[in-house]
Amino acid sequence: MSEYVIEMLGITKVFPGIIANDNITLQLKKGEIHALLGENGAGKSTLMSILFGLYKPEKGEIRKNGDAVSIKNPNAATYHGIGMVHQHFKLVDVFTVLENIILGSETTKYGFLSKNDARKKVLALSEKYGLSVDPDIKVENLTVGMQQRVEILKMLYRENDILIFDEPTAVLTPKEIEELLKTMKSFREEGKSILFITHKLDEIFAVADRVTVLRKGKCVGTVNTKDTDKNTLSQMMVGRPVELKVKKDKAKPRETILQVENINVPSRLHKGKLAVKNASFTVHSGEILCIAGIDGNGQSELVGGITGLDRITGGKVTALGQDITHLPIRNRNSDFLSHIPEDRHKHGLVLDFPLMYNFVLQRYFESDFQHLGFIKTDAIKSYSEGLIDAFDVRSAEGTGTITRSMSGGNQQKAVIAREFDRGKPLIIAVQPTRGLDVGAIEYIHSQLVRKRDEGHGVLLVSLELDEVMNLSDRILVIHEGEIVGEFSPENTSAREIGLYMAGTKGGADCE
Amino acid sequence: MNKRNFPSPLLKNDGWKSALPALISICAGLFTGCMIILAVAVSDSEISIKSGFEAVKLILFGTFAKGRDASGDLVFSLSESNAGNLLFRATPVIMTGLSVAFAFKSGLFNIGAAGQYLLGTSATLITALSLPVSIPRWLVWLLAFVAGMTAGALWGVIPGILKAYLNINEVLSCIMTNWIAANIVTWIFEDSPLRNAGQSGKIGYIKPTSMAGVSTAKLGLDRIFPDSQVNGGILVAILFAVAVYILLSKTVPGFEIRICGSNRDAARYAGISEKRLTVFSMAFSGALAAGGAALYYLSGETEFFWSTYQSLPKEGFNGIPVALLASNNPIAVIFTGCFMSSLSVAGQQIKNLTSYNEFITDIVIAVIVYLSAFSFFISRLIASKNRKEVR
Incomplete structure (x- = not known):
C-alpha cells in the first residue's frame, strides 16, 4: 500500500x-x-x-x-x-x-x-x-x-x-x-x-x-x-523576496480631515438597534488611523455613516470643515472621499460590466468622460488603460474584460487603482487586503503608506491584528459599536488589542 | 441574461451570442407548435391530415399566404398586404417589448405593460376624439400621442414609487395596477359619448379616430404594401427602438440605468440616486408601452373594445417574450416584435384558410411564445458554460 x-x-x-x-x-x-x-x-x-x-x-x-x-x-x-x-x-x-x-x-x-x-x-x-x-x-x-x-x-x-x-x-x-x-x-x-x-x-x-x-x-x-x-x-x-514588514517612517499628522462627533448609526441587521453608539474620533492628514475590532461590531455601519451608505441618527460628521452629516453620497465621493469598500462584489464593482467602466464608476459624469450627456467610450478606454498599466491589473482581455471573470486579487487591485487615482483627501480602506496573497498585500500596504506620506488621511478598518499592528499610526478598538480604547502601536501589543476587541478589557467606564 | 447583453463595441461577438439562444428557442417553439397541429389533425376526425400539413405550412410561411387557388391548394407568394399587416400589428408589440426590455435593463420587471397600454389607449382616444374640430388634425394626432404616453408614464410611476420608497415588489404592484387600469377604463367609457353607437351592428366599441379625422400618415408605406393597414406608426416604433438603444448604450443616464440594473448596491456606492432612477425607469417604461397603444389606435381604423374589466390587452403581455427573445436589446426588439406579429398573422390565416378553429390556433401560438421565452434559460446555460470555461 x-x-x-x-x-x-x-x-x-x-x-x-x-x-x-x-x-x-x-x-x-x-x-x-x-x-x-x-x-x-x-x-x-x-x-x-x-x-x-x-x-x-x-x-x-x-x-x-x-x-x-x-x-x-x-x-x-x-x-x-x-x-x-x-x-x-x-x-x-x-x-x-x-x-x-x-x-x-x-x-x-x-x-x-x-x-x-x-x-x-x-x-x-x-x-x-x-x-x-x-x-x-x-x-x-x-x-x-x-x-x-x-x-x-x-x-x-x-x-x-x-x-x-x-x-x-x-x-x-x-x-x-x-x-x-x-x-x-x-x-x-x-x-x-x-x-x-x-x-x-x-x-x-x-x-x-x-x-x-x-x-x-x-x-x-x-x-x-x-x-x-x-x-x-x-x-x-x-518569485521574489517579499517585505513581510511594512517599511514606514513615523507619521507626521497635520490638519484634521475628518471629525466624527458622537455619531449613532442604526444596525443593518437588527432593526431598531444601534450598531454604532456615540462614536467620536478624528482623522488627520498624514496618518493611518486604524479601527480594529472583531467582525460585526459596528465597523460596517461606522464606515457607512461616513460614506453616506448608512443614515446617521445622531451626532455630526465634519470633513475638511464642512458638515457632511446628511450630504448625498455623490457629493461626498466628489469632494473628499476615496472609499475601498468592504465587499468589492457588493459595492465596489459592477461585475457584469467590462473592466473599463468600473474605473469611472464615480466619475462617468465628469467632463473628461462625457460630452453633452454622451459617454466618451474612447476617453474611458484610454484612461483605464493607464490605470491598468500603473497598478498592474491583470485580466484576460484588458479594458474589455468582464469584471466577473477576473481573479479576486485583480478585482481588488482595480478598486484600489480607481480609488487611489481619484486621490481624495480622505481614504477609507475597509479590509483592503481581505483574501489577498502576500505579494498583493505588500503592494497595497506600501501604497497606503505612500498615500499617507503624500498627505492623505487614511482610515483603515481591519480584522487582522497583524495588519493593524503593522500599518497603523493610531489604533481605535471598536467593540459592540463603541470605541473602547485608543492606542499607539508602539505602546501596545497584539495581545492587549485582542483583549479589548473581545470586550474583556475596556468599555464605556474606561473611556 | 439581460446582464450579459451589454452593448459595447468591445464585445463584438455579443450580438451573435445573444441571438443564438433566441434562434434555438424559436425553432424549438415552431417545431413543437407544428407537432401539436399535426397531433390535432390525427386525433380530430373533423380535420384531415392534409389540412394539418397546410396549417404547418401556414405557421411557417403564413405571412406569404395568398389564399387558395381554383383547385383548392394554398397559394404562397410574396404578399405585400400580409407583410404590411404584419408590420402594422408589430408596431404596438415592438413598443411594449421596448417597455419591458428597458425596465429589465434597469433591473425591474415591468409586467404592468398591459395596464399602461390600456390607460394609454383611453387617453389617446379621448384626446383624439374630443378636441375641437378647429385644431389642425396633425396637432391633434401629436397631442393624442403625447397624452397616451403621459398616461402610461403616470401609471408606471405608481409601481415605481412603491418599489423605490417602500420596497414593494414591482411585479405585485404591476399586476394589481393592471386590473385597476382595466376597471378604470371600463368605468371611463361606460356612459361615454365616444362610444360607437351600434354602427354596422357592432356594439361595445369606441369610435375609431378616423371619425374625428385623425389618423396616422401612411408616409408612402401604402404604396410599398398596398391593401394593408400599415402606416407611419411602424417607423415611429423603429425610431423609438433606436432612441432607446442610444439612450441605454451611449448616454450618461443610460449608463446609470445599467449600473442600477446590474448592481443596485454599487449604484448607491457610486452616488447614483437609485430611487429616483427606479421611478424614472418605470415612468419611461410605462410611456413606451402606452406609446404602442397610441400608435395602434391612432391608425384611424382600429376600434377599441371598451369593456376591458375582464381581460387585459395581449399586446401588454406579448411585450415580455418579445423582450426576452431580444435579450433586451432594443434593436433586436424590432425583429422579435415582427416575429411575434407574424405568428398572429399566421394564426389568422390558419383560422381563415383551414378547418382549425381559433382556439387551437391560439393554443399553438401560445406554445410557440412560451417556448420562445426559454431563450432566457438557454442563454443562461450558454453563459454558465462559458463562465466555467473562463474560470
Missing part, C-alpha cells in the same frame, strides 16, 4: 487563454496536514476543484491509496471520502444546523425523513471534537465561525477522512482561528488527512507538516515545514 492517501500526479488543466494547472503533482500522506500555498490565481482552487470532481483535467491522474481513481463529480469525491469546507460556505440559511448537515445524505424511513438517528450522530460528533453547536438553530442566526463548524460537521457526518479546507481562517476572529487550528490537529491525531489552503504563513507554521507551493499554475516545490522559514516560503510563492 502506498504511503500516500491521495496523489494528484502531473495534473494539467487548460482554460481558454490560460494554463491553470501545469503538470502539478501533489501528494498527501495519511495523517498529515498538508498546506497548499500560492498567490491568487496560482491555481490552488482549480487543483482542489479537480480533486473534488468539479473540473476534469486534460492530463494527469488521481490516485487513492496507490490506485488510480476517476472523480467525475462531487458525489464521487464524497464516495472516496473527500470532503471540503469551501471558502464561501454552502449552507441553506433558512434550514437548521441539523438539516444542513444531513442535506444530500438524508436518512429516511419508509420514504420519510428520520432525523433522530442523524441528530444522535451529530451530537456525538460535536462532543467528540468539541465542536459544540445547537443542531436546531437556523443557520442564518449563526456567526460565521459557527457556520464553519457546521461545514466541518458536514464532512465528519459523511465520514470523510480526507478533508480540504479552502482558506478557512479568512473569515474568523483570532480566537476562532486558534480553535480551528486545534480542531485540525485533533483530526490529524485521528488519522485523517488534511489539505489546508491558506495565504497565512503563521498558520502554516502552526499546524502544517508539509507545504506545497504553487506559482502561476506551476508547482514550485514541496517542503517540510520544519526545514523552512517564512521568508523562503513567501519567496517561493511570489
